[in-house]
Amino acid sequence: MRLTALLAMTAGATAKLPPGYRHGTHRPGSYADKLRNPPWLRRKRVILEPLSEEDWKVFKGDTVEILKGKDAGKQGLVSQVIRARHWILVKGLNVHYRCVGKTGNYPGIYVPSEAPLMLQQVTLIDPADRKPTEVEWRYTEEGERVRVSMRTGRIIPLPEFEHPDGIVPELWVDGPKDTSEDDAVAKTYKASLKTFEEEIMERMGIIETRRARKSFWY
Amino acid sequence: MGLLAALTRGLVRGADRMAEFTSKRGSRFHNPGRGCKRIGFLRKDRKFCLIQEMIPEFVVPDLTGFKLKPYVSYKAPEGEVAALTAKQLFMDIIAPQIEKDVKNGTFDPDNLEKYGFEPTQEGKLFQLFPKNYVR
Numbered sequence: 001m002r003l004t005a006l007l008a009m010t011a012g013a014t015a016k017l018p019p020g021y022r023h024g025t026h027r028p029g030s031y032a033d034k035l036r037n038p039p040w041l042r043r044k045r046v047i048l049e050p051l052s053e054e055d056w057k058v059f060k061g062d063t064v065e066i067l068k069g070k071d072a073g074k075q076g077l078v079s080q081v082i083r084a085r086h087w088i089l090v091k092g093l094n095v096h097y098r099c100v101g102k103t104g105n106y107p108g109i110y111v112p113s114e115a116p117l118m119l120q121q122v123t124l125i126d127p128a129d130r131k132p133t134e135v136e137w138r139y140t141e142e143g144e145r146v147r148v149s150m151r152t153g154r155i156i157p158l159p160e161f162e163h164p165d166g167i168v169p170e171l172w173v174d175g176p177k178d179t180s181e182d183d184a185v186a187k188t189y190k191a192s193l194k195t196f197e198e199e200i201m202e203r204m205g206i207i208e209t210r211r212a213r214k215s216f217w218y
Numbered sequence: 219m220g221l222l223a224a225l226t227r228g229l230v231r232g233a234d235r236m237a238e239f240t241s242k243r244g245s246r247f248h249n250p251g252r253g254c255k256r257i258g259f260l261r262k263d264r265k266f267c268l269i270q271e272m273i274p275e276f277v278v279p280d281l282t283g284f285k286l287k288p289y290v291s292y293k294a295p296e297g298e299v300a301a302l303t304a305k306q307l308f309m310d311i312i313a314p315q316i317e318k319d320v321k322n323g324t325f326d327p328d329n330l331e332k333y334g335f336e337p338t339q340e341g342k343l344f345q346l347f348p349k350n351y352v353r
Contacts (some may be wrong), residue, residue, distance in 0.1 A: 040234060177287050177289050178290065179291060180285075181293045183286060184286075185297075191311055193307070193311060197344050204277065204279055
């Protein structure tokens with residue numbers, strides 16, 4: 001099998017997306033996404049304003065205020081962020097209704113589904129007075145990078161990072177295949193001038209007197 | 219649009235020209251292989267000679283009492299370890315030896331081999347430059 005294919009299989013979660021892939025509201029790799037984006041699909045590229053990864057300010061769990069659209073002026077919690085499209089999904093706001101579960105005589109249930117908002121249509125909120133502000137990345141005296149509200153100068157703390165698996169590190173119990181915290185952090189490296197291969201050979205008592213033939217390449 | 223309809227829409231216009239032309243397609247004599255490395259050579263009388271040394275062999279030392287396991291606990295803190303540089307290696311191992319010799323007065327600048335200096339890489343199994351080992 002091709003080595004790249006094998007490595008892609010083992011990578012698993014970080015499977016490479018096809019070039020020119022357009023992110024939608026469905027998770028890449030899910031059935032709905034594969035249905036809408038088959039591997040041969042080539043759609044026109046979405047034009048976005050240039051924004052570097054470091055300047056990104058809105059994270060999942062932040063409270064933001066919507067500036068434009070149906071729910072302008074309302075504040076909500078960010079439930080999902082899709083950086084590739086500069087999208088922010090706010091829980092319960094900017095909803096449209098879709099009918100789900102229509103079969104036979106049963107009319108179905110109307111379910112609210114959030115539409116994504118662009119980064120420009122949303123601002124962060126100053127926690128002191130709960131009003132929308134412009135935010136900048138700055139460094140504290142300790143050297144920590146924080147978001148600072150330009151109007152009041154107050155630091156907006158980063159939201160609590162929730163593991164996508166729902167795991168809480170403090171309550172984690174090590175399994176049989178988990179390296180314990182002490183073993184992972186312990187420094188057991190002994191510096192030596194031998195290469196890794198030479199050390200293994202010495203330890204296992206392998207003696208190799210043959211040498212490779214001299215070859216040249218350009 | 220259903221899955222079948224989407225598929226047919228893609229196939230009705232023609233074959234996928236960008237697909238890989240593997241040995242599964244083409245005639246039965248088309249046998250290009252799937253990207254394996256060579257482990258021997260073909261002789262003049264069309265006999266394949268296997269070279270045992272070209273087949274990769276994993277040399278694994280005895281792992282009894284080895285504490286590291288496949289996964290790391292979530293409780294372990296994130297951190298960075300400084301990358302090992304040649305200068306760091308020198309300062310850790312060789313500099314103390316040279317310092318000791320200089321203090322004793324036995325330092326000989328012509329005999330640097332005893333500190334591990336290698337004037338050439340000729341004759342070594344694992345040469346550092348040009349690197350002749352995979353890792």
